[in-house]
Amino acid sequence: MNRRRRTEILIQGKPSLxxxxxxxxxxxxxxxxxxxxKYGLTMMKVRETAKxxxxxxxxxxxxxxxxxxKQEIGVGIVIGMKDELATHLAIIDAAYNAELPExxxxxxxxxxxxxAIREEKIHKQAQILRTKVQFETMEV
Amino acid sequence: xxxxxxxxxxxxxxxxIQRLKYERLKGKEVIEVETILKTMRQLVDQVMxxxxxxxxxxxxxxxxxxxxxxxxxxxxxxxHRSTLPRLYYSQTVNTEAMFVERxxxxxxxxxxxxxxxxxxHDYTHRLLDFDLAAETKADIxxxxxxxxxxxKEIESHGELKHFPKVVDYLREEGLFPTYPLNNENPDDVTxxxxxxxxxxxxxxxxxxxxxxGAVTSLGYxxxxxxxxxxxxxxxxxxxxxxxxxxxxxxxxxxxxxxxxIGDVKLTEVESFVPVTTKxxxxxxELNFEIGYGICYxxxxxxxxxxxxxxxxxxxxxxxxxxHDEEFVLYHIDSVESTGFISHLKLPHYVTFQSKLDSxxxxxxxxxxxxKA
Numbered sequence: 319m320n321r322r323r324r325t326e327i328l329i330q331g332k333p334s335l336x337x338x339x340x341x342x343x344x345x346x347x348x349x350x351x352x353x354x355x356k357y358g359l360t361m362m363k364v365r366e367t368a369k370x371x372x373x374x375x376x377x378x379x380x381x382x383x384x385x386x387x388k389q390e391i392g393v394g395i396v397i398g399m400k401d402e403l404a405t406h407l408a409i410i411d412a413a414y415n416a417e418l419p420e421x422x423x424x425x426x427x428x429x430x431x432x433x434a435i436r437e438e439k440i441h442k443q444a445q446i447l448r449t450k451v452q453f454e455t456m457e458v
Numbered sequence: 459x460x461x462x463x464x465x466x467x468x469x470x471x472x473x474x475i476q477r478l479k480y481e482r483l484k485g486k487e488v489i490e491v492e493t494i495l496k497t498m499r500q501l502v503d504q505v506m507x508x509x510x511x512x513x514x515x516x517x518x519x520x521x522x523x524x525x526x527x528x529x530x531x532x533x534x535x536x537x538h539r540s541t542l543p544r545l546y547y548s549q550t551v552n553t554e555a556m557f558v559e560r561x562x563x564x565x566x567x568x569x570x571x572x573x574x575x576x577x578x579h580d581y582t583h584r585l586l587d588f589d590l591a592a593e594t595k596a597d598i599x600x601x602x603x604x605x606x607x608x609x610k611e612i613e614s615h616g617e618l619k620h621f622p623k624v625v626d627y628l629r630e631e632g633l634f635p636t637y638p639l640n641n642e643n644p645d646d647v648t649x650x651x652x653x654x655x656x657x658x659x660x661x662x663x664x665x666x667x668x669x670x671g672a673v674t675s676l677g678y679x680x681x682x683x684x685x686x687x688x689x690x691x692x693x694x695x696x697x698x699x700x701x702x703x704x705x706x707x708x709x710x711x712x713x714x715x716x717x718x719i720g721d722v723k724l725t726e727v728e729s730f731v732p733v734t735t736k737x738x739x740x741x742x743e744l745n746f747e748i749g750y751g752i753c754y755x756x757x758x759x760x761x762x763x764x765x766x767x768x769x770x771x772x773x774x775x776x777x778x779x780x781h782d783e784e785f786v787l788y789h790i791d792s793v794e795s796t797g798f799i800s801h802l803k804l805p806h807y808v809t810f811q812s813k814l815d816s817x818x819x820x821x822x823x824x825x826x827x828x829k830a
Binding site: 326365366373376380399439444 | 666717
């Protein structure tokens with residue numbers, strides 16, 4: 319599974335999943351902390367829809383952590399102040415970068431979590447759609 | 459004009475800071491940051507937007523520390539921002555990917571996908587609800603449990619719905635001009651001081667971090683005749699937008715390899731502004747241009763006002779101040795305007811004494827002339 323998809327699942331899903339996968343790696347491999355979780359900024363670049371040009375809307379606070387496994391560095395980045403999650407994401411990223419065999423077994427739990435996230439979003443959208451309105455113009 | 463520093467007052471300043479703390483604590487009530495975060499959603503949004511730092515928790519903390527003063531909270535958050543390293547630049551944020559929670563059009567009653575009111579004060583009675591004065595945690599539990607039971611019954615199936623932009627639909631019909639993707643790197647007003655003429659990216663960055671009241675007032679001035687932009691709101695949308703950063707912080711657009719880092723809530727507006735232009739036959743004809751507004755959180759008034767000012771500043775050959783980019787861009791920043799106004803209360807003894815001496819000399823000279 320590619321990084322974009324798995325980080326979407328791990329950040330939007332239950333934090334316990336990232337913890338479980340990271341714990342599995344920590345039990346078997348030496349995970350060296352390259353950089354402890356730290357707070358920093360990500361500047362967000364937006365495409366505006368009037369003239370299709372780019373501009374910076376502002377910054378977002380992120381937590382970043384870096385971990386090395388078998389000399390492969392993994393990076394965990396997440397919006398907010400989330401030290402634990404950033405560390406777990408970094409371990410999982412390093413595990414994929416080092417092509418550890420455990421990652422082959424993660425496909426199923428990740429896909430199951432992705433399905434749960436999708437169902438939750440669909441349900442939330444259904445709630446929001448209760449406010450869908452049909453205005454009628456009045457005869458004058 | 460030169461400034462002369464003052465010294466002294468250390469003890470009085472320390473006592474003043476203690477007094478300030480006492481004012482915050484004398485009621486002997488604790489307001490948790492979490493409480494502000496959970497109950498003051500739109501205040502938190504406004505502080506983040508004006509501070510240009512998206513962090514609901516830190517915004518709530520700043521509100522607590524500032525005892526609810528907007529200008530102070532924004533100042534605190536801006537100051538904190540300056541202590542943090544900028545680690546990444548995001549990939550281009552595509553607002554079409556927004557998980558829409560609210561979406562309305564004032565121009566068309568039927569828009570593809572429909573109008574969604576979402577959560578809004580627009581249709582509430584503006585009457586004080588005295589029941590809230592006695593609201594208890596038990597009341598909240600009861601209401602939310604009932605709500606959860608109700609929404610459990612809502613049927614949800616199929617796929618997530620995507621809501622196309624109203625403007626895209628009109629562009630397809632040829633009613634609005636289309637522009638090719640412009641990938642020119644934006645300027646950044648936090649890295650380079652503003653110079654005029656400003657680029658479009660600088661204008662939009664300053665407008666989006668502008669003080670809500672200032673942006674709203676100038677947009678309103680344009681509507682009232684101190685400007686020549688009176689738009690129709692084509693679409694207002696509020697929702698969460700996903701943010702991605704490239705791997706290795708290289709500016710690669712390889713989507714599969716990028717990191718998703720979470721969502722930010724935004725309000726985005728496209729306003730339709732009628733303009734008269736010359737066609738290829740040199741005849742005047744009516745066309746539309748788009749004013750663009752966007753800001754952190756849910757702050758629709760600011761985003762609409764920004765869309766008006768965006769369009770004003772796209773048409774600067776106009777005598778009104780709202781079309782003058784120096785006037786607009788130099789006066790809407792919260793920290794700059796409140797900072798400059800409030801510096802007036804700090805010691806200016808030497809400059810004022812000098813003015814006073816000048817007035818005394820003039821009056822003395824006049825009195826001597828009259829005697830002679």
